[in-house]
Amino acid sequence: MKATEKPIRVLIAKPGLDGHDRGAKVLTLGLRDEGMEIIYTGIRQTPESIVESALQEDVDVVGLSSLSGAHNHYFPRVAALLHQKGMDRVLLIAGGIIPREDEPFLQEKGVRGVFGPGSRIKDIADFIRQNVRHKSNGDES
């Protein structure tokens, strides 16, 4: 595989106590078939563990899933930690049950795309490919 064909690395994470991860798993499999490398870290993660995993895995994308209504609490905390660790290059997206009226707030806090029920995997993959910031070496913390 040539260096220029490096697959996009994605971390799919579920912060908080929401245990419904069928959607996260469907997306994980779907993005795999779009040629990406997906690390699903399981349920009951904290913003700290999500960002630490993203850092160690040097991912291009973090996708947060929440169906329990805690997105306004957890997603901005993940965004803030990514910023704190100098990981602004990471594309932050979200899915689950997120009311449309919450989207502007989340976007303002750093979530670049929100993909609720009915979203097509191909659309999510295209969004990722169009918005991912490719790595250059050694220019972040």
Add this chain to the structure above:
Amino acid sequence: MKANQTQLDALVARMLAGSKAALAKLITLVETQGCDVPELMTKIVPHSGKAYRIGVTGPPGAGKSTLTNALIAVARSHGLSVGVVAVDPSSAIHGGAVLGDRIRMQPHFLDSQVFIRSMATRGSPVGLPTCIGDVTKLLDAFGKDIVIVETVGVGQLDLSVMEVADTVLLVLTPDYGDTIQLMKAGIIEIADIIAVNKADTHAAEGLISRLRSVLSNTERPPVILATEALNNVGIEELFAELEKHRK
């Protein structure tokens, strides 16, 4: 996209000073440069050679990741730092991968002394990516006391783990097969330690005694023990055998 020399030197310096972010980026560099990074490796090699490398291999679903998770806990209780490279296969159809080993190691995500990196095989014909040697050296140079390299689920013929391990730990389950099966050449021959995992599911004793009888006349018979990675059974004993083998 190659890093220029100054950027590379800065990244290496930060990694050697303990920056996990720098380590992560160096691993990415190795992986994306087609494993052709001689200018980096000449800086890294002098700092490596101290870590104890454990290769964890075995068939798919045997419990390699779960066992690795349990071993990390024991290593940590002994005050040792751990680096893990956990490998999963890239799809031959679309090129993607689900890297599903880290999920078994959740208890250690926030332990500052544990570094876990998931890698896909990306076109390598064996159960480890082509750059695995360089990535292992990076974790070694970073200062990890123990580096665990976990292969994809392998069949009988994939011996790639040997090249990056001081000790090869083969993880099997009790239904691995009868005596004829165990006599076949391949992965069993290169194991230093065999863990018969999921030993609670049905009689592991049968497989263990068959293994002992088949392997008793080999030059260096492996240590064979029963484990239940999910129930944390046999893990301290396994760790003790690993320490013995190291010597």
